[in-house]
Amino acid sequence: MHHRPPLSAIIExxxxxxxxxxVALALLGANPVHAAANKHLAKRAVHRQxxxxxxxxxxxxxxxxxxxxxxxxxxxxxxxxxxxxxLVKDLPNFQLAQLVYGDLLAARGRPVxxxxxxxxxxxxxxxSNLSELREESKRRVNALxxxxxxxxxxxxxxxxxQRSRHAIAVDASKSRLYLFKNTPTGLNLVSDYYxxxxxxxxxxxxxxxxxxxxxxxxxTSNLDRKSLKDxxxxxxxxxxxxxxxxxxxxxxxxxxxxHGTPPSQFSRPPLATDGCVVLAxxxxxxxVKTVEVRTTPVVIATQLHWVAPHSVRTEGKPFEDALHAWxxxxxxxxxxxxxxxxxxxxxxxxxxxxxxxxxxxxxLATVQGRTIQLKDISFLRWxxxxxxxxxxxxxVAEGIRTGLTKRQYWMRQDSQxxxxxxxxx
Amino acid sequence: xxxxxxxxxxxxxLLTLAAAMMFSVAHADDYTDVSQxxxxxxxxxxxxxxxxxxxxxxxxxxxxxxxxxxxxxxxKTTDAIATFTHLTEDYPELPEPYNNLAVLYAxxxxxxxARAALEMAIRTNPSYSTAHENLxxxxxxxxxxxxxxxxxxxxxxxxxxxxxxxxRELFTPTGPKGQKSGIPAVSSPxxxxxAAKPPPVLPSPALAKAPVTAPPETxxxxxxxxxxAPATTSASGNDTKEAEAAVRSWASAWAAKDVKAYxxxxxxxxxxxxxxxxxxxxxxxxxxxxxxxxxxxxxxxLNVTVNxxxxxxKFRQNYKATGLAVSSIKTLDLxxxxxxxxxxxxxxxx
Numbered sequence: 119m120h121h122r123p124p125l126s127a128i129i130e131x132x133x134x135x136x137x138x139x140x141v142a143l144a145l146l147g148a149n150p151v152h153a154a155a156n157k158h159l160a161k162r163a164v165h166r167q168x169x170x171x172x173x174x175x176x177x178x179x180x181x182x183x184x185x186x187x188x189x190x191x192x193x194x195x196x197x198x199x200x201x202x203x204x205l206v207k208d209l210p211n212f213q214l215a216q217l218v219y220g221d222l223l224a225a226r227g228r229p230v231x232x233x234x235x236x237x238x239x240x241x242x243x244x245x246s247n248l249s250e251l252r253e254e255s256k257r258r259v260n261a262l263x264x265x266x267x268x269x270x271x272x273x274x275x276x277x278x279x280q281r282s283r284h285a286i287a288v289d290a291s292k293s294r295l296y297l298f299k300n301t302p303t304g305l306n307l308v309s310d311y312y313x314x315x316x317x318x319x320x321x322x323x324x325x326x327x328x329x330x331x332x333x334x335x336x337x338t339s340n341l342d343r344k345s346l347k348d349x350x351x352x353x354x355x356x357x358x359x360x361x362x363x364x365x366x367x368x369x370x371x372x373x374x375x376x377h378g379t380p381p382s383q384f385s386r387p388p389l390a391t392d393g394c395v396v397l398a399x400x401x402x403x404x405x406v407k408t409v410e411v412r413t414t415p416v417v418i419a420t421q422l423h424w425v426a427p428h429s430v431r432t433e434g435k436p437f438e439d440a441l442h443a444w445x446x447x448x449x450x451x452x453x454x455x456x457x458x459x460x461x462x463x464x465x466x467x468x469x470x471x472x473x474x475x476x477x478x479x480x481x482l483a484t485v486q487g488r489t490i491q492l493k494d495i496s497f498l499r500w501x502x503x504x505x506x507x508x509x510x511x512x513x514v515a516e517g518i519r520t521g522l523t524k525r526q527y528w529m530r531q532d533s534q535x536x537x538x539x540x541x542x543x
Numbered sequence: 544x545x546x547x548x549x550x551x552x553x554x555x556x557l558l559t560l561a562a563a564m565m566f567s568v569a570h571a572d573d574y575t576d577v578s579q580x581x582x583x584x585x586x587x588x589x590x591x592x593x594x595x596x597x598x599x600x601x602x603x604x605x606x607x608x609x610x611x612x613x614x615x616x617x618x619k620t621t622d623a624i625a626t627f628t629h630l631t632e633d634y635p636e637l638p639e640p641y642n643n644l645a646v647l648y649a650x651x652x653x654x655x656x657a658r659a660a661l662e663m664a665i666r667t668n669p670s671y672s673t674a675h676e677n678l679x680x681x682x683x684x685x686x687x688x689x690x691x692x693x694x695x696x697x698x699x700x701x702x703x704x705x706x707x708x709x710x711r712e713l714f715t716p717t718g719p720k721g722q723k724s725g726i727p728a729v730s731s732p733x734x735x736x737x738a739a740k741p742p743p744v745l746p747s748p749a750l751a752k753a754p755v756t757a758p759p760e761t762x763x764x765x766x767x768x769x770x771x772a773p774a775t776t777s778a779s780g781n782d783t784k785e786a787e788a789a790v791r792s793w794a795s796a797w798a799a800k801d802v803k804a805y806x807x808x809x810x811x812x813x814x815x816x817x818x819x820x821x822x823x824x825x826x827x828x829x830x831x832x833x834x835x836x837x838x839x840x841x842x843x844x845l846n847v848t849v850n851x852x853x854x855x856x857k858f859r860q861n862y863k864a865t866g867l868a869v870s871s872i873k874t875l876d877l878x879x880x881x882x883x884x885x886x887x888x889x890x891x892x893x
Binding site for chain 2: 206210213214216217219220221223224226227228234236237239240241243244247248251382
């Protein structure tokens with residue numbers, strides 16, 4: 119008797135169904151990232167007395183989907199179908215899960231050659247929906263197949279003071295957001311989530327260009343979900359686009375948020391938004407509960423480069439020297455020397471260098487020759503056509519109890535680092 | 544096929560009462576008593592009652608079947624395998640003993656044997672193939688629903704519900720060696736729709752499915768094979784070619800969903816399966832064929848032998864349609880009527 123190959127056999131024969139996914143995933147063990155995330159949340163829940171004990175659901179839907187892929191990879195289609203049945207029952211709006219469920223059902227009666235092996239008529243009617251779901255699947259799987267090397271951090275995070283308890287990095291090419299906890303011994307990756315970015319991709323330049331900005335940002339507020347439309351899902355965390363580098367470059371637009379998904383969609387395609395970064399609601403909720411407004415940096419890059427923490431410190435050394443030279447000049451009180459650190463097109467909230475110089479003079483008068491100390495220094499590097507640093511620190515004169523929290527934007531001009539923005543937070 | 548598929552056999556379900564429903568009501572009390580004892584967990588009592596009954600009616604397939612189930616429940620796997628094996632020998636046309644053998648073999652990780660037994664179960668009883676086709680349709684329907692949700696298509700235009708084939712007749716076993724078994728025929732009239740849903744056992748999809756059109760005549764065919772005449776010289780080469788052409792045009796009419804030409808390939812003597820009326824059978828075939836968006840029929844190893852104005856065509860039929868692909872060995876008996884070769888019998892299985 120002739121046997122129709124079941125789905126499992128198709129995978130073994132190297133047919134395209136989930137080749138990039140299930141087979142490789144079968145080799146993956148449990149996901150340590152999420153295990154760590156769960157532990158972390160449990161600890162926080164105890165620490166924050168006011169927080170109700172909520173079962174952590176971030177990342178769970180994806181873990182269940184990946185488990186189904188693994189079962190398919192192990193030729194356990196029956197079990198995979200049972201798990202898929204339960205997943206779509208729990209999350210009927212998880213379209214990718216519906217697609218895999220459909221494939222598993224279809225595979226009972228015919229060969230299934232590709233993920234979303236839908237009838238031609240349906241594929242035509244679906245427009246781009248099918249290719250988007252396939253892309254979502256691919257990106258989810260690839261992000262898990264190629265996790266960041268253990269102990270590495272995105273190259274932008276050169277120095278992050280303990281004022282920032284968490285940090286976020288987005289890799290647009292992988293459709294992935296990484297959440298870090300900033301500990302005294304360095305940044306620890308605690309969880310990572312599938313995300314969607316702008317319909318037209320990244321590199322936002324103009325208002326309405328449906329692109330997600332690239333750069334170093336900070337979360338500016340936490341919008342109450344009750345005040346939001348259903349479209350934004352479980353909450354919204356706006357970021358400070360356009361930042362000072364964006365403004366210097368004349369970029370326009372506003373209202374770039376990290377937010378959740380509408381009731382009709384558990385997740386959205388990789389390229390789907392008007393420029394925001396969109397997470398599934400359980401994932402966004404976890405971010406909202408975890409991160410702090412104003413001190414949490416959000417780096418958004420086309421592709422993150424993961425490097426060892428000590429190597430970024432070495433790379434950041436020339437900049438650190440420039441920053442300390444600026445501090446020393448300020449301690450010495452030599453106005454001309456201090457001004458040499460600023461670019462001609464310097465801007466401080468609308469003031470030119472000439473207009474801002476009185477502010478600088480006033481600061482020097484207060485210091486009166488005392489040594490200036492920089493505390494809690496963070497500097498994040500952003501390199502595209504220019505090499506820039508977003509620097510945050512507390513500036514305190516010796517013997518004075520309090521100082522100012524400042525943010526500066528520096529740009530490297532040849533081998534010289536220069537300040538093109540300075541402001542008080 | 545490699546061992547890769549074997550884990551799928553694990554969740555096999557044992558048939559218990561399906562057979563009980565299929566047989567006579569004459570001995571209902573004895574069967575009921577044994578079944579009740581069994582369900583109450585009184586296995587030794589159930590077994591002794593079954594043995595007592597079998598002492599007077601040693602051939603009775605129903606009680607032997609129950610005995611096998613009791614033995615299985617009691618953990619006497621070897622005894623249960625023996626009981627079911629003997630049943631398959633005496634009643635090769637019954638699918639249930641094969642199915643239960645498969646369950647027992649799978650429990651011993653003898654997956655090759657389990658697979659063979661399940662293939663026999665499917666092959667022996669055409670109503671099983673109907674159930675498979677129904678199941679295929681249901682799976683296809685469910686898949687379509689899931690795809691619609693996945694692709695966020697408008698579901699306000701509901702797809703046509705799958706037409707499921709009704710099993711119209713209970714299977715009446717024939718005894719060993721072609722004799723009618725001692726069981727009186729089922730008392731219900733044959734037209735009563737008895738089973739509107741598939742039988743309770745769903746074999747693994749990894750198994751080849753029985754053919755779509757298998758009429759329930761296979762068992763009979765196995766018992767009374769048509770006398771094979773020695774090759775005669777009367778069959779001209781032309782007749783062979785014509786009969787072969789008739790088979791091929793039957794297949795292409797089917798694939799082209801040309802129902803009229805397809806039905807015209809069957810002679811007046813053709814007996815529809817399960818004592819169906821010809822018109823009912825034709826309607827069923829029509830619905831089955833036109834409901835498929837596309838059908839592919841490929842014939843392999845077509846071998847036609849002609850004996851006078853009768854011909855037998857044997858071939859492997861590879862059938863593919865939306866949501867279903869089946870490969871099977873098929874035999875068509877043809878008779879020459881005027882200058883046309885028409886199908887008078889259609890059976891499946893080697």
